[in-house]
Amino acid sequence: MRAFGPIFNKDLGQHILKNPLVAQGIEAGLNASDTVLEVGPGTGNLTVRILQQAKKVVAVEMDPRLAAELQKRVNGTPFQRKLHIMLGDFMKTELPFFDVVISNTPYQISSPLVFKLLEHRPMFRTAILMFQREFALRLIAKPGDELYCRLSVNVQLYAKVDHVMKVGKNNFRPPPQVESSVVRMEPKNPPPPVNAKEFDGLLRIVFVRKHKTLAANFKQTTVLNMLEQNYKTYCSAHEVMIESDFDIKTKVLGILESIDMSTQRAAKMDLDDFLKLLLTFNHANIHFT
Structure with missing residues (x-):
């Protein structure tokens, strides 16, 4: 020293x-x-x-x-x-x-x-x-x-x-x-009952291009492939039948439409918006991990 x-x-x-x-x-x-x-x-x-x-x-x-x-x-x-x-x-x-x-x-x-x-x-x-x-x-x-x-x-x-x-x-x-x-x-005590990895998985998709619409971000082939894989894995693990006319792009865009979020942009969305988005996807058996 x-x-x-x-x-x-x-x-x-x-x-x-x-x-x-x-x-x-x-x-x-x-x-x-x-x-x-x-x-x-x-x-x-x-x-x-x-x-x-x-x-x-x-x-x-x-x-x-x-x-x-x-x-x-x-x-x-x-x-x-x-x-x-x-x-x-x-x-x-x-x-x-x-x-x-x-x-x-x-x-x-x-x-x-x-x-x-x-x-x-x-x-x-x-x-x-x-x-x-x-x-x-x-x-x-x-x-x-x-x-x-x-x-x-x-x-x-x-x-x-x-x-x-x-x-x-x-x-x-x-x-x-x-x-x-x-x-x-x-x-926040108690912490919100949210799966941190799921939540971050969703944010990774929407913040890659935060000024683009959610529909544009979710239409990317790599994103759709990942979500389709996750969906099939989830259905298989939980013995859920996959629809015969299943199409991941139609399903994902339909979910965004159902909650009026297709044209939303991550840059302007708040915490409640992201939680609502995650919950809606999860209810449709679509996961982000």
């Missing part, structure tokens, strides 16, 4: 938050009874502030040098007993119970991190997550927004997501290439 502090590993996306005002905004809303999971604590600028407010902090750090620096920082202080450091890759780590998760997220794991958190049980109360600005804007995008995409809908199915604040690149050491934003994510 050099005398002027640790060398940051750009491969791990390490950018340490140095502005205390930003840290203050991130830690707002913590309770004295909270167990906080912190992803990528770095040198502990934010960790030390969280320790002052929470009951316990579990910090997951991949870099042994930064973990050692953080441990050294709290040794001999009243916070020492409240901090538990887990050394390892967050994506491969078995997570303990926590009430709140706080993360200054390396951009390489933004999407996997969000879904790992949403799948975590027992459910947590809230997540305060810092991402690259564009990724954050995708999470909160609404129908009609330019950045509205499959990610937006998948995440908003399971959580309420709000923008907390913009964070300029000069708030970090070393400064990253891009601007950042902090979002708050609150899981």
Whole structure:
């Protein structure tokens, strides 16, 4: 370790938050009874502030040098007993119970991190997550927004997501290439009774060309072939007779017509529209996984 502090590993996306005002905004809303999971604590600028407010902090750090620096920082202080450091890759780590998760997220794991958190049980109360600005804007995008995409809908199915604040690149050491934003994510509890893989399978089809009509997207040969295969597999497994004049294209377009969605476009559809679409297809024994 050099005398002027640790060398940051750009491969791990390490950018340490140095502005205390930003840290203050991130830690707002913590309770004295909270167990906080912190992803990528770095040198502990934010960790030390969280320790002052929470009951316990579990910090997951991949870099042994930064973990050692953080441990050294709290040794001999009243916070020492409240901090538990887990050394390892967050994506491969078995997570303990926590009430709140706080993360200054390396951009390489933004999407996997969000879904790992949403799948975590027992459910947590809230997540305060810092991402690259564009990724954050995708999470909160609404129908009609330019950045509205499959990610937006998948995440908003399971959580309420709000923008907390913009964070300029000069708030970090070393400064990253891009601007950042902090979002708050609150899981819906209980989660909606929707098969996540099915739902994502549907979204994959309609968001490939989000400005095209649903009919145009579903008419593609590869899509029709996949749905026909899935339909026949489902019917076979559930001993359902396949109609003698069965034609997948006629069936799919008929389903879209029946709910008046042939001319709808994914770019303008909301969560309820997608759920209605999935339910109608499933009722007709058409599945997306």
